[in-house]
Amino acid sequence: MCVRNALNSPVTHTTLRITLTCPPMIIRTRALALQIRPWSKTSHMVTWLTPDYGKIVTAVKGACRPKSAFLGQYDLFYTCDLLFYRREHGGVHAIRECVPTTLREPLRHGWRQAVAAAYLADLTAQATVGQQEASAIFALLTLALDRLSLTQSSPCELIPWYEIHLLRHLGLLPDFTLCPLCHTPDRTWLRFSLSAGRFLCPHLARHQPGEAAITLHRRVQPLFQHLCQLPSPPPENHVPAALASKKYGADENLLLGLSRFLGIFVTFHLDVPSAVRRVTFEMLNTTHTQKFALLENCSS
Ligand SMILES: [Zn+2]
Known part of the structure; x- marks a missing residue:
């Protein structure tokens, strides 16, 4: 169907108008930081596990700049309250806000626990996919990271x-x-x-x-x-x-x-x-x- 015909069709016309005016969907969710990778000199790509959307990747532009609003707001093994713009077909989402809720600070000091936590986070990142709820795995990883953080x-x-x-x-x-x-x-x-x-x-x-x-x-x-x-x-x-x-x-x-x-x-x-x-x-x-x-x- 050519564009002119498509615009003349009432159904397609409505669909087009919705597509053009629909803002990006903003999602608020709990999220576990699984991996953090440098993206440019000052930006990060962060891989998260969320209960409702499975594995997601967000770009954090300017994350390392001195005045970045994201400084100290996320790190490996943190659970955060995350606000992001969700892309319909997956890929890299844009982050809007991030507030840490569980820091698991002992994992910054006990290297054995940190090594184990890194393995579990990496395995989970490899085994899970995006666009699919993962509440059971989210709860499982939360349990494991909490235990690693609480004991030596x-x-x-x-x-x-x-x-x-x-x-x-x-x-x-x-x-x-x-x-x-x-x-x-x-x-x-x-x-x-x-x-x-x-x-x-x-x-x-x-x-x-x-x-x-x-x-x-x-x-x-x-x-x-x-x-x-x-x-x-x-x-x-x-x-x-x-x-x-x-x-x-x-x-x-x-x-x-x-x-x-x-x-x-x-x-x-x-x-x-x-x-x-x-x-x-x-x-x-x-x-x-x-x-x-x-x-x-x-x-x-
Ligand atoms: Zn048999």
């Missing part, structure tokens, strides 16, 4: 807990159900299919040649289920204590096994670079290849 304990139990619940909210939770015929108690090691997201079992589907699978100790399964049922991050040494109370062998490094599994599973399904997680754990002195058991590190 090792984050080695909090990270697997967060990854499990993030996968659950994304609809990617691994299925740790055991088959009573195939996964009998005498089998210590079980094969888990990465692509199918469950233990290999010929009753459900035959193992395809070349199907990526990893071997897990069977006691990782109840540990996974245990963390899955915890509504808030486990307190320090909670996992070793839970294992001890169930008389699990202290020599088996189950948390390390679960953490290693989650690293592979998250990389496989969320398409995130494995190096970020590896470097995070190296900095936290709890690498997968390290000789010392993670359970021992946690209890020291």
